[in-house]
Amino acid sequence: MLVLATILDNPGEPPAETQYRNPQVLRDLGYTGVVDYATTGLSGLLTPDTPGDAEMRQWVGEQYQQTRRTLADARSAGLDVYLTYDAPTLSRELVGSAMTCTDQPDVLCPAAYELMDMSGQCLEGLIKQFDPVAGVVLRLGDTDAHRLSFLIGNDVYAPHCARCGSMGRAHRLDRYIRFFYDLVVQKLDRQLIVRAWNVRPGGLHDQVDLAARVANMLPIDDRLILSFKFTQTDFWRYQPWNPSSLVFGDRPIIYELECQREFEGKG
Numbered sequence: 586m587l588v589l590a591t592i593l594d595n596p597g598e599p600p601a602e603t604q605y606r607n608p609q610v611l612r613d614l615g616y617t618g619v620v621d622y623a624t625t626g627l628s629g630l631l632t633p634d635t636p637g638d639a640e641m642r643q644w645v646g647e648q649y650q651q652t653r654r655t656l657a658d659a660r661s662a663g664l665d666v667y668l669t670y671d672a673p674t675l676s677r678e679l680v681g682s683a684m685t686c687t688d689q690p691d692v693l694c695p696a697a698y699e700l701m702d703m704s705g706q707c708l709e710g711l712i713k714q715f716d717p718v719a720g721v722v723l724r725l726g727d728t729d730a731h732r733l734s735f736l737i738g739n740d741v742y743a744p745h746c747a748r749c750g751s752m753g754r755a756h757r758l759d760r761y762i763r764f765f766y767d768l769v770v771q772k773l774d775r776q777l778i779v780r781a782w783n784v785r786p787g788g789l790h791d792q793v794d795l796a797a798r799v800a801n802m803l804p805i806d807d808r809l810i811l812s813f814k815f816t817q818t819d820f821w822r823y824q825p826w827n828p829s830s831l832v833f834g835d836r837p838i839i840y841e842l843e844c845q846r847e848f849e850g851k852g
Contacts, residue, residue: 587810587839589667591620596732605844608662618665620722623652624715625729629675629707629736633714636735637678645735649714656715665719667778668711671728672704672761674738679703686746695741695757696749705768712773720776721769722812725761726783726790742788755798758789762803770808778810778839781829789829791817796829800836810837 590611594600604610608619626648630636633646656666673693675684684700686692693700712718730738741757752760762779769777781790789796790813803809813830830838 587618588616589618589620589839590616591622591669593622608659608664611659612662612664616664618667618719619655619659620667620669621652621655622669623648623655624668624711625671625724626733626736627652627711628669628671628728628730629679629704629738631676631679631707631710635676635678638735641735652715656718660717666715666717667720667722667776668715668718669722669724670708670711671724671730671738672708672765673700673741674728674730674736675700675703675707676735677737678735679707680737686744687748688746689744691737692744692746693737693739694744694746694749695761696752701761701764705764708765709768709773712775718775720778720808721765722778722780723762723765723769724780724782725758726781726785726788740783740785740788742783742785754788754792754795755802758795758799759802762799762809766804766806766809770806776808776810778812780812780841782812782814782841790814790827791829793828793832797832800833803836805836807837810839812839812841815840815842 590605592605627645630645633649634642636642636645659666673695675693681699684693684697686694725741727740728738730736741761742754766777769775783790789799811833813827815827816824817827
């Protein structure tokens with residue numbers, strides 16, 4: 586059974602002081618692995634030198650160094666390590682005209698194969714930078730690109746242009762999940778954990794009918810795991826158990842539980 590620990594530090598705030606940064610404490614509590622959320626901000630980069638701005642390259646380089654230390658500490662405690670990754674998200678230097686929506690040059694088009702291919706190249710490069718890596722936690726319904734000036738990113742649901750407008754939500758999800766499944770699981774022999782979370786309503790996390798359609802499309806493989814917050818939308822204690830998570834039959838599911846509020850009331 587997977588029991589994974591993740592710490593999210595709020596942008597602009599000092600890192601939380603917690604014993605859960607100590608991998609030996611996690612190991613003693615029964616955790617099996619650590620998910621490094623910091624690599625979300627490294628999504629869509631081929632190398633640490635990809636950003637064009639010198640200040641941003643320095644910041645990215647520091648993130649790579651910190652991530653290496655975090656992962657090395659986790660491995661030394663006998664924990665597996667997992668990287669987080671957003672798609673579609675790319676460094677601005679890598680975005681070509683064929684990757685964006687036909688009428689919105691700052692929106693990445695989920696129908697563009699060139700976009701998926703480059704996203705895959707970037708993820709493969711990220712894994713090689715930090716190997717050995719047990720798996721990847723993939724997020725399709727949200728992105729941190731809006732707070733990082735060197736990135737362009739969006740969820741897979743929102744874009745609607747002449748090229749992607751005819752793609753339904755299930756098709757978009759199946760297209761991306763299968764692409765990264767082929768890369769992470771089939772080619773690289775790692776686990777792929779797909780976060781169902783969508784920041785706006787109407788996605789895999791909160792729409793049972795959509796979840797049921799997607800469940801019938803996906804490959805059957807124990808290395809492909811769906812991840813749901815245990816409540817129906819965000820972490821609201823009085824909501825029912827997430828019903829979308831219950832339509833996947835025998836497919837492996839991991840549930841997300843939050844120990845402390847992060848962005849609530851902070852914009």
